Each structure stands twice: as structure tokens, then as C-alpha cells.
Amino acid sequence: MxxxxxxxxxxxxxxxxxxxxxxxxxxxxxxxxxxxxxxxxxxxxxxxxxxxxxxxxxxxxxxxxxxxxxxxxxxxxxxxxxxxxxxxxxxxxxxxxxxxxxxxxxxxxxxxxxxxxxxxxxxxxxxxxxxxxxxxxxxxxxxxxxxxxxxxxxxxxxxxxxxxxxxxxxxxxxxxxxxxxxxxxxxxxxxxxxxxxxxxxxxxxxxxxxxxxxxxxxxxxxxxxxxxxxxxxxxxxxxxxxxxxxxxxxxxxxxxxxxxxxxxxxxxxxxxxxxxxxxxxxxxxxxxxxxxxxxxxxxxxxxxxxxxxxxxxxxxxxxxxxxxxxTPDGVYLSGPAPGPKNYWMHCGASIGICQGGGAGKYLAQWMVHGQAEINMREFDPRRFGNWATKDYTEEVSVADYHHMYYCYKPAEQHQVGRGLRKSSLYDRLKAEGAQFAQIFGWERPRWYDTTGEGEKYSFKRSNWFPAVREEALAVRDGVGLMDLSTFSKYEVTGKDAYAFLERICANKIPAKDGGIILGHLLNENGFIESEITVTRLAADHFYVLSAAVAQLHDLDQMNWRKRADEQVTITDVTDDFGVLVLAGPLSREVLAKCTDIDLTNASFRWLTGKTATVAGVPGVRLLRVNYVGELGWELHVPMAQMPKVFDALMAAGKPHGIRLFGTYAMNALRIEKAYRGWGSELTTEIDMIEASMERFLRLDKEDFIGKAATLRRKQQGPRMKLVYMEVDNTDSDCVGNEPVYHGGKVVGVTTSGGFGQKTGKSLAFAYVPPELAAVGTELEVMMFTQMRKARIIPDSIWDPANERLRA
Known part of the structure; x- marks a missing residue:
């Protein structure tokens, strides 16, 4: 040997x-x-x-x-x-x-x-x-x-x-x-x-x-x-x-x-x-x-x-x-283990004979070329954290085995192995009828049921649909409140923190304290690895947010990109902060009753953040940004103090008809706003130009990881383009991976979709050839073997000039 x-x-x-x-x-x-x-x-x-x-x-x-x-x-x-x-x-x-x-x-x-x-x-x-x-x-x-x-x-x-x-x-x-x-x-x-x-x-x-x-x-x-x-x-x-x-x-x-x-x-x-x-x-x-x-x-x-x-x-x-x-979800583990680089897992297959060839092919591509030709997110071992204990793994694996031939409907999950990670609001939200989903071990509300029936799962729109409509309209017309504590959260500090983030991120990092940007980490091939939000708290202190399921993935992405000579400390503070999303045209009136900070547009602009005292709780990070496309704030509150802030906001919002909302309503709102999603629209299969995200590229920066490859790809032209579509449908909406047709041939694939409750339209994203990406192009989407007409529309159908966000 x-x-x-x-x-x-x-x-x-x-x-x-x-x-x-x-x-x-x-x-x-x-x-x-x-x-x-x-x-x-x-x-x-x-x-x-x-x-x-x-x-x-x-x-x-x-x-x-x-x-x-x-x-x-x-x-x-x-x-x-x-x-x-x-x-x-x-x-x-x-x-x-x-x-x-x-x-x-x-x-x-x-x-x-x-x-x-x-x-x-x-x-x-x-x-x-x-x-x-x-x-x-x-x-x-x-x-x-x-x-x-x-x-x-x-x-x-x-x-x-x-x-x-x-x-x-x-x-x-x-x-x-x-x-x-x-x-x-x-x-x-x-x-x-x-x-x-x-x-x-x-x-x-x-x-x-x-x-x-x-x-x-x-x-x-x-x-x-x-x-x-x-x-x-x-x-x-x-x-x-x-x-x-x-x-x-x-x-x-x-x-x-x-x-x-x-x-x-x-x-x-x-x-x-x-x-x-x-x-x-x-x-x-x-x-x-x-x-x-x-x-x-x-x-x-x-x-x-x-x-x-x-x-x-x-x-x-x-x-x-x-x-x-x-494994607990029945899907094998294939990809990097969290922590030091180049320890790979390739195991846990319950249907391994069929999968052995393909699993080997795509992991080999990832190891050799830095990415596979398919989206490997569902196989990545980092989809599980240390919350996946031995007892959890055995209990849920047995349940998954029991359900091998059970037809799980969209959003339906195992009911064992639950309650592992809960925000400090869990009991309050449960009492309000929250229907929880498990995401990276967290319990996160999908919608609120006042009937006591719970969700009736289906491939078509089900009993959640009317309630979600009310939640979404409350945000569009008044004010809504959401617990989004599941965000992954990191502190990036040190003398070289700014230069480090500037080097690894495709967007320009804020040069002034309080600035917020949406940024993307690209791999050396120019494809999208991560999507993050960066808030500058001080010249040597940045607050970075990403998706719940990306907690280990994005921690690795930052640690692996750090140079030995850079004075940077990256700290995972996910469990330290809870997050409340207060959004809607009346959100300023509600928040103003709970804080002395000046919330006027002149003092507190869109895409800026400040630290304030809210409801008597100091050290709350107020970020004027959200994923629903309305005036609003994210309140990042020390987890133990979040119930106090929540109660104050609910009391202040009561005269304004404040309503709790969950991720189903958030999806309905973000799809109207044409906001992309990491892992669906944004994956390592595509680049920023193909994802129609060039506004978040700063090619005039001196350098960033993936810049050279992005310039080459821009010169070559996109292989495909992300388009935004209205779909003719009555009882269901695109969930992703529906085939898109033109002239009787498959030409593309949907990535996600939903029903825009304010606009009354079924909307979806899809990737299609560039020559078919023009606004007004008529397409078809196959849904449950039926062809549904679709047409490409401009981004976005709701508030395209961002006037409501800037209000």
C-alpha cells in the first residue's frame, strides 16, 4: 500500500x-x-x-x-x-x-x-x-x-x-x-x-x-x-x-x-x-x-x-x-462534511444499488471540478446538524422506513423527532394555531389555523389556502408579524473583516455603518454557492444572515475562503438571536409605539440597520429589509427577550388589525415580488447572469472569488435565463420541477411558484433558453399531465419600482 x-x-x-x-x-x-x-x-x-x-x-x-x-x-x-x-x-x-x-x-x-x-x-x-x-x-x-x-x-x-x-x-x-x-x-x-x-x-x-x-x-x-x-x-x-x-x-x-x-x-x-x-x-x-x-x-x-x-x-x-x-429523510449523504476541508461523506444509502453509479458520478464531479452538473443540495451531509442525535436519527429513520411507499404530499413531514429547536415564542405561536414545519431542526410556522383541524395535505390547494390569503392580505394592506428566528446568523469581526467580505462576495460590501446589501458567494467557476445579507455594524463588525438550512454550509463557505493571514473571526450566533419580521404599510406606526428611535424615512432609510431599544429591550438590531416586498423591519432580538418584544408589538398592532403570518404567506408575497430563492432559483448549476441577478454583481470591483469566471461566462453568453411567468391554473400552483414546453417540446423547468394573493395570479419562475426569455413569450407548463398556458411577464408584478419598500 x-x-x-x-x-x-x-x-x-x-x-x-x-x-x-x-x-x-x-x-x-x-x-x-x-x-x-x-x-x-x-x-x-x-x-x-x-x-x-x-x-x-x-x-x-x-x-x-x-x-x-x-x-x-x-x-x-x-x-x-x-x-x-x-x-x-x-x-x-x-x-x-x-x-x-x-x-x-x-x-x-x-x-x-x-x-x-x-x-x-x-x-x-x-x-x-x-x-x-x-x-x-x-x-x-x-x-x-x-x-x-x-x-x-x-x-x-x-x-x-x-x-x-x-x-x-x-x-x-x-x-x-x-x-x-x-x-x-x-x-x-x-x-x-x-x-x-x-x-x-x-x-x-x-x-x-x-x-x-x-x-x-x-x-x-x-x-x-x-x-x-x-x-x-x-x-x-x-x-x-x-x-x-x-x-x-x-x-x-x-x-x-x-x-x-x-x-x-x-x-x-x-x-x-x-x-x-x-x-x-x-x-x-x-x-x-x-x-x-x-x-x-x-x-x-x-x-x-x-x-x-x-x-x-x-x-x-x-x-x-x-x-x-x-438516514432520517431517506436520502443518502454525499458531499463535504462540516468543518475542515476535504473530508467527504458518501454513505447512508437505503437504495444504494440503484444509486451507486450516479451518486459516484456526481460526487466525483464535485470533488474534481468544484461542483456537479446537478444540484447536490439535497444530498449534502450538512443538511443535518448536531441536533440530529442518535436517538433522533433512529426514531425518524424508523418512521421513514415505515413510510417507504407512503405518498407524502407537498409540505407533509414526519411527526416524530420534532421540537428539537424552538424559538422562545414557540408556545405563544402554538396557542395561536401555528402549523409548524421542521426546517434544519427548527419548528417554524407555515400558517395559522383557527379551526383546530390542522393541515389537510394535498397536491392541490387545500384548507390552508383561505387562511394564507388573509395572512398575505394583512401584510399587503395593513401589518403582519412573523417569527423568522430560523435565519442562520453570523458575526464577522476583525481588522480585515471588510476586506475579507469584499473579496468573497460578488456585491459591494457597505462602506458606511448601518448599510445592508444582498450578496452572493460564487465558486471559482462563477456559479452560485450561497446567498447572504450583510449588515455593517462597524468598520470591523458585520452581521451576516443566510437561509436556515445553510447554517453549516455557509459557515464552511466563509471559513474555507478565509486566508491564513487575514485577521477575521467568524462566529455562529444563530441561537443567540430571535428574529421578528414586522411588515406592511402600517408597520411604522406599530413599531413607533415600541421604540424611541426615529423611524421616519429621512432618518431610517430602506436597506439600513440600527441598534435600538424596543419594548424596553436594549440591543435590538433593527434592519429595514424583508422578503415580502413591503415597508417593514426585521427585529433581531436576544432570544430570551423576544417574548417581551413580541407581546409589545402585538399590543401596539391590535388597533391596526395586526395578523400573524407564516412561510406560506411569505412565499405568496415573495413570488409576487419576484424574489429568488436560494436552492431553487439560485444553485451551483447556474451563474448570476443566467439567474437575472446582474444588479447584485459588481464587476467593477478589483476582484472577488468567481469574478474571472463570471466575466468569461458573460462573454460566452448565458446557456439559459430565469424568467418570471403567469400560469393559467385554478386549483394548484407550480412547486418546482414542472416541465416547460414551447412548440410541443420541453424547453425548460420551473424552479418554484405560488399564488399571489394580492394580484390574484398563479406565478412561477422557470429557466428557459435565452431566445425564449423575452417578456410576452407564450409557453406551456405541464401540471399533473395537463398543459397549462403560461406567459413571461416583467419582474415584478407587485411594486416593480420598490416604492412601498422606500415609503
Whole structure:
């Protein structure tokens, strides 16, 4: 084993090997994979090997599609035999909402480019003659779904990696990892040490243990999963075709043909549990199975027999019962770990066989080129913080496993593992009917329910719609108050703080105390990494805000960009301050009753900030800025004192009809104002020019990270442009990833949308080719398989001159 490499990958399952292969394809060949046993000897070897396309996430769909395209070609590419079964798939729908889900995913399929159709119950028999379709309303048929032998594709990618120059060391346990003073990582193994620029934790069932060596929290649970294979059946022996893989919400199982028998793998909706009482497996645990628990999973096997009677007509040949890794949201971890650079995670996959190829491809791109060609935000390990404790991870992973085939409607979330991070107003807001969503561990109100019903989740507008209308109109016509304490908040201080922020930000940093700017951190390729708000409190003191989910991401972005010779301190103060948003044409009258500071426009202009005493609470940071497009202030209050300020504002606002509002109303308001969102409109897939954000670029600055690439891209011209559209629709609004059509062809994709309650219009953002980006262009958006007319309108439909903000 060599003593130094560019990359060391820890773990030889399908995820680790898939990454090794694709790093080599990208040209990085000084790479080593270390596996304690044999390749695939963890959870990979006993996986069922399903490779589906059906997925509600466009980026995850691209991962899946790549795998199903790669695996049939691997034997030719590497010379290693691969058993690929391209039998197709059927995803059944048994409720109207499940049918809506199929229709939404059909739109995603048009963007991802795979072959599929939605068929009725009578057509299912043409593709699966043995299926009982009782209770089935529709099926999503994918033509090129399949299944594969997990060891085959893993060994084929390993062979391909070796052929390209990668090294694989088996039977060599990694025992520790340490960060060296020079920024490299030292990997301690049974066969010696190896130093590397990049280390990748792809340790499967052990990834949380491996992460703990370097202080990294890795939120994975090892779930116990079964599948059962029957003896061969004459009906299948005589069948000329191979049956498609069926995914059935009734039995909550996948059902397929396997060696002329039937394979059934249930995801039980109750009684599921973690392996080994939540403890890590023994280090010598290799290619082992757990004792099956047939009695426990029998209710789901019985339902599978109802759906596929053949399953009950012969004996059981084998039972596979083993550990699969699972994260709280069911999405694997792939990307940088928080903290020191170049520690990567690539683990936690519960559908890892299908995802191994694509996951490896896109992480390899990120490592080699600084970004992937898809938006990696949903895979980024930093979407979880230290609030994702072991108890939380296990509890929510079990719930997510229970819901594997449940149809989650937009905004619907797990109800376990809640209440982890709460602002000091939580109890007050709950008493007012707040309907909370969990965001980066925080409980944040989406809307306020006065009926006691709670939210009725749907793919269409639901019972929240009238209440959200009232909330939004209160902000537009009077005054509203919102708890937005979930902001990520940082203090950037020191002699070089101004120069540092000026260097890393594409916008000009305020030169005067009290100035506020919206800024963007670009990567070296000129694409958008982060969106931040910067307030200058003093020449050596800046207050930086960003999205709740970006707390670790943006802390890394700032720390990683800091030079060793810069005297700058970056402090995360997220939990220290609560945030109240007071907005609306009457907000000045309300705030004036709670503070002595001069709030007139002449004294307190838009995009400025001051420190004041509010409701007797000193040190409140008043920022005249908001995300709803109205006169208003953000009040950044010491968290413990926020109830006092809240009560005072509510009392002062009562004569003016003050109303609490949540994120649903905020979205309705920001979409009318054409405000972009980080992670939807603004991602590492696009640059500032393509996002129509040139007004926040200061190309006349001496330099900033990404400037040279931005100038090159401006000279080349945009590949696409963000446009703002009005959509003809009556019962639903764009949520993102709906295909946009022109002349009968897919030409773009929506990124987000909503209903503008004041303007009475369904609005959306989309990326389209530059030649179609002119105001007035007529387009169509596919929504639930129906074409809806859309037209490009100017930014923005509400207060385009910002007169209300400056009032």
C-alpha cells in the first residue's frame, strides 16, 4: 500500500467503489480504496438490487437514470460480467392523491428523459398478467427499470477503476483518521498509514463510527430489512417475458420475479427496528445475515399474497434478513462534511444499488471540478446538524422506513423527532394555531389555523389556502408579524473583516455603518454557492444572515475562503438571536409605539440597520429589509427577550388589525415580488447572469472569488435565463420541477411558484433558453399531465419600482 494518495476512500461497497470508478473516469487516478473485508461484504452483497426510475426529486431521478443506463453497459466497458435484468417496473396508485403523485412524477420524467406512461387498471394485465388490481386506480409504468446483481456491478466498477489506475486494498481495516497540520488527512490502517488530500467516508454500516474519529456526526441508522424468495413456479417458467418489478402501496412492498420464483420485500408500516439494538456491528461482521422475523412481517406478506396470488402458491426457498443503512429523510449523504476541508461523506444509502453509479458520478464531479452538473443540495451531509442525535436519527429513520411507499404530499413531514429547536415564542405561536414545519431542526410556522383541524395535505390547494390569503392580505394592506428566528446568523469581526467580505462576495460590501446589501458567494467557476445579507455594524463588525438550512454550509463557505493571514473571526450566533419580521404599510406606526428611535424615512432609510431599544429591550438590531416586498423591519432580538418584544408589538398592532403570518404567506408575497430563492432559483448549476441577478454583481470591483469566471461566462453568453411567468391554473400552483414546453417540446423547468394573493395570479419562475426569455413569450407548463398556458411577464408584478419598500 502506498503512503500517499490524492484520495482515500474508506469502504468497498457499491457507494465507495462507484465513487472510485468515477473519480478515475474524471482523471484522478492517484486514488486508493481501503476495505476491511472483501468488496460488497457489508450491506451491498445481500441487497435486492432494485433499480427504479420513479422519484419525485429531479436530481435523485438523474442519479437513478444514470445507474440504469450505466449498468447494462458495464460488462462492455470493464470486461466484468454483469447480470442486468431490464424488465421494467409498475408503481401502483390506490388513492386519488397517489394518482396525483404519479402525474407529478410524470412531469419529472419528461425532464429526466426516461420512457414511461401512466396506465389504468385494465392495462396492467398486459404487462403483469398475475397481478390482482383490486383497489388500484392507476400504475406508473417505466420501460427501462430493472434489477441487477449487486456484486456484479460493484466488481465491474472496481475492475474499471483498477484499469484506469486506481488501487484497491482489501482485508485492511481502517482504525483511525486524523487531520494533519498541513490540511491533509492521515488514515491509520492495519497495514500502515496513508496520507491524502481528500478522505471519503463510505463505510456503510460503520460510517457513523468512522465519522466519530474526526468528530463528525453521521446521522444513519442500520435498519433490519427482509425479502423472501419462493421456489420456482411453473407459470413463471413457462412465461416468455420477465415480469416487471411492482411497487405496491397496499402491501407496502416490492414484488418481482426471481429465478422463476417470486421475490417480495416488504417495508413494514409498523414494528420496524434497527439492527444490533442500535450499536455498531462487530468489526469482523462480514457477509452475515440476521435471524429472520417472519412473524413480525407476516401482515405485509399476507397483503403481498393478495396483490400477487402466485406468491402464496409455493414454498419459500430463502429469506434474506440484513442491515440496510437509512438516514432520517431517506436520502443518502454525499458531499463535504462540516468543518475542515476535504473530508467527504458518501454513505447512508437505503437504495444504494440503484444509486451507486450516479451518486459516484456526481460526487466525483464535485470533488474534481468544484461542483456537479446537478444540484447536490439535497444530498449534502450538512443538511443535518448536531441536533440530529442518535436517538433522533433512529426514531425518524424508523418512521421513514415505515413510510417507504407512503405518498407524502407537498409540505407533509414526519411527526416524530420534532421540537428539537424552538424559538422562545414557540408556545405563544402554538396557542395561536401555528402549523409548524421542521426546517434544519427548527419548528417554524407555515400558517395559522383557527379551526383546530390542522393541515389537510394535498397536491392541490387545500384548507390552508383561505387562511394564507388573509395572512398575505394583512401584510399587503395593513401589518403582519412573523417569527423568522430560523435565519442562520453570523458575526464577522476583525481588522480585515471588510476586506475579507469584499473579496468573497460578488456585491459591494457597505462602506458606511448601518448599510445592508444582498450578496452572493460564487465558486471559482462563477456559479452560485450561497446567498447572504450583510449588515455593517462597524468598520470591523458585520452581521451576516443566510437561509436556515445553510447554517453549516455557509459557515464552511466563509471559513474555507478565509486566508491564513487575514485577521477575521467568524462566529455562529444563530441561537443567540430571535428574529421578528414586522411588515406592511402600517408597520411604522406599530413599531413607533415600541421604540424611541426615529423611524421616519429621512432618518431610517430602506436597506439600513440600527441598534435600538424596543419594548424596553436594549440591543435590538433593527434592519429595514424583508422578503415580502413591503415597508417593514426585521427585529433581531436576544432570544430570551423576544417574548417581551413580541407581546409589545402585538399590543401596539391590535388597533391596526395586526395578523400573524407564516412561510406560506411569505412565499405568496415573495413570488409576487419576484424574489429568488436560494436552492431553487439560485444553485451551483447556474451563474448570476443566467439567474437575472446582474444588479447584485459588481464587476467593477478589483476582484472577488468567481469574478474571472463570471466575466468569461458573460462573454460566452448565458446557456439559459430565469424568467418570471403567469400560469393559467385554478386549483394548484407550480412547486418546482414542472416541465416547460414551447412548440410541443420541453424547453425548460420551473424552479418554484405560488399564488399571489394580492394580484390574484398563479406565478412561477422557470429557466428557459435565452431566445425564449423575452417578456410576452407564450409557453406551456405541464401540471399533473395537463398543459397549462403560461406567459413571461416583467419582474415584478407587485411594486416593480420598490416604492412601498422606500415609503
Amino acid at each position: 502506498k503512503s500517499h494518495a490524492r484520495v482515500v476512500v474508506v469502504g468497498g461497497g457499491v457507494m465507495g467503489v462507484g465513487l472510485l470508478y468515477h473519480l478515475a473516469l474524471e482523471g484522478w487516478t492517484d486514488i486508493v480504496l481501503i476495505e476491511k473485508g472483501e468488496l460488497t461484504s457489508g450491506s451491498t452483497w445481500h441487497a435486492a438490487g432494485q433499480c427504479p426510475h420513479f422519484n419525485g426529486s429531479l436530481n435523485m431521478t438523474k442519479v437513478h437514470v444514470y445507474g440504469t443506463e450505466l449498468y447494462p453497459k458495464l460488462e462492455k466497458l470493464t470486461g466484468q460480467a454483469v447480470s442486468w435484468h431490464g424488465c421494467g417496473g409498475l408503481r401502483l396508485a390506490c388513492t386519488d392523491e397517489e394518482v396525483n403523485w404519479l402525474k407529478y412524477v410524470y412531469g419529472v420524467s419528461r425532464l429526466a428523459g426516461y420512457e414511461c406512461e401512466i396506465i389504468g387498471p385494465s392495462e396492467i394485465k398486459q404487462h403483469h398478467p398475475f397481478l390482482d388490481t383490486t383497489g388500484v386506480k392507476a400504475a406508473f409504468r417505466t420501460v427501462h427499470d430493472g434489477h441487477v446483481a449487486p456484486a456484479d456491478i460493484t466488481n465491474a466498477m472496481a475492475a474499471g477503476a483498477r484499469q484506469l489506475g486506481a488501487e484497491i486494498v482489501r482485508r485492511n481495516r481502517v482504525m483511525d483518521i486524523k487531520l494533519l497540520p498541513n490540511g491533509e488527512w492521515r488514515v491509520f490502517t492495519e497495514q500502515g498509514t496513508i496520507d491524502c488530500e481528500h478522505v471519503v467516508n463510505s463505510a456503510g454500516s460503520y460510517c457513523d463510527v468512522v465519522g466519530s474519529w474526526t468528530g463528525h456526526n453521521v446521522p444513519i441508522a442500520n435498519m433490519l430489512h427482509h425479502y423472501v424468495i419462493t421456489e420456482p413456479l411453473k407459470e413463471l417458467i413457462d412465461l416468455e417475458m420477465e415480469l416487471p418489478v411492482v411497487r405496491d402501496p397496499y402491501s407496502h412492498a416490492y414484488l418481482r420475479e426471481e429465478t422463476n420464483g417470486v421475490l417480495v420485500g416488504p417495508y413494514e408500516t409498523a414494528t420496524a427496528h434497527v439492527c444490533w439494538d442500535g450499536k455498531p456491528p462487530r468489526w469482523d461482521y462480514e457477509s452475515e445475515l440476521e435471524a429472520p422475523e417472519l412473524d413480525r412481517i407476516m401482515p405485509w406478506l399476507e397483503r403481498a399474497t393478495e396483490r400477487l396470488p402466485l406468491f402464496g402458491e409455493t414454498g419459500v426457498k430463502s429469506i434474506i434478513s440484513g442491515a440496510i443503512t437509512h
